[in-house]
Amino acid sequence: xxxxxxxxxxxxxxxxxxxxxxLLMRDCDRLDEAMExxxxxxxxxxxxxxxxxxxxxxxxxxxxxxxxxEVFEKAxxxxxxxxxxxxxxxxxxxxxxxxxxxxxxxxxAIELDPKGEDGGxxxxxxxxxxxxxxx
Amino acid sequence: MGVGGVGGxxxxxxxxxxxxxxxxxxxxxxxxLTSLGSAIPGxxxxxxALGAGGANTSFDRQYQLLQLQSxxxxxxxxxxxxxxxxxxxxxxxxxxxxxxx
Numbered sequence: 001x002x003x004x005x006x007x008x009x010x011x012x013x014x015x016x017x018x019x020x021x022x023l024l025m026r027d028c029d030r031l032d033e034a035m036e037x038x039x040x041x042x043x044x045x046x047x048x049x050x051x052x053x054x055x056x057x058x059x060x061x062x063x064x065x066x067x068x069x070e071v072f073e074k075a076x077x078x079x080x081x082x083x084x085x086x087x088x089x090x091x092x093x094x095x096x097x098x099x100x101x102x103x104x105x106x107x108x109a110i111e112l113d114p115k116g117e118d119g120g121x122x123x124x125x126x127x128x129x130x131x132x133x134x135x
Numbered sequence: 136m137g138v139g140g141v142g143g144x145x146x147x148x149x150x151x152x153x154x155x156x157x158x159x160x161x162x163x164x165x166x167x168l169t170s171l172g173s174a175i176p177g178x179x180x181x182x183x184a185l186g187a188g189g190a191n192t193s194f195d196r197q198y199q200l201l202q203l204q205s206x207x208x209x210x211x212x213x214x215x216x217x218x219x220x221x222x223x224x225x226x227x228x229x230x231x232x233x234x235x236x
Contacts, residue, residue: 012235019232046236053231063144084227095144118230122223129145129216 008044015045022054031058049079053088060092068092076105083113087123094126094135102130145217 010018018041025034038054045051056071072089079085090105106123113120129135 015235016232019235023228023232047231050231050235060144082231084231087227116223117226119227122220122227125216125220125223129220134145134213134216 010044015041018044019050019054022051026054026058026061029061031061034058047079049075049082049085052078053082053085056088056092060088060095065092065096069096069098081112083109083119083123085119086112087119087126090123091126094130099130103127106130145220 018037022034022037022041025031025037035055035058038051038058041051041054042048052071052075056068056075059065059068059071069089069092072085072092075082075085076089086105086109090102090109093099093102093105106127109123110120110127112118113123116122116124126135
């Protein structure tokens with residue numbers, strides 16, 4: 001069994017299915033399974049920042065804001081033009097009490113997605129929370 | 136969907152400290168009457184009865200109701216905001232997943 005190539009190739013539909021399954025796990029509070037799924041998906045997709053964001057949201061759900069910031073920063077480093085990664089980074093920074101950095105990340109998300117469909121609207125809502133002093 | 140999944144870190148209780156309700160004019164008037172009653176011995180009894188026993192009780196109840204209404208409105212507003220943030224997060228995630236490569 002030496003030199004066996006075990007690379008897996010997935011269709012876009014299969015990648016979508018796996019990502020949705022992992023999100024569903026997370027939203028059912030099965031965080032350990034969701035984390036495992038997001039980590040397993042990462043090498044299988046080109047858009048690696050998306051499962052990275054998934055991993056970050058699990059840290060965020062657990063209240064591990066510094067770890068969440070670290071993972072979201074990696075996602076942003078991988079794909080700087082991803083509004084959703086910047087929006088999540090902004091949220092985690094706000095909860096980690098780094099308000100100035102949070103504002104910058106949220107502004108960047110809105111700049112990248114002015115229509116609001118891919119994270120811009122989320123960033124605007126978080127900005128509202130920040131401005132009311134609720135985070 | 137479990138709120139803890141995405142929006143669990145947002146606390147509904149925070150809103151009460153965000154904008155505390157102010158004391159109503161009715162309640163303040165009732166308190167003034169009560170203090171006036173105790174300050175003037177001659178007419179104190181009558182005013183005090185009006186202030187404490189009659190009008191003040193009614194004003195206080197009204198004030199408590201208004202305060203409760205205000206708190207309920209604030210909580211509803213907070214729940215609405217959290218629901219909104221969860222909705223925008225979900226929509227952004229789904230939009231990203233739809234085009235995953």
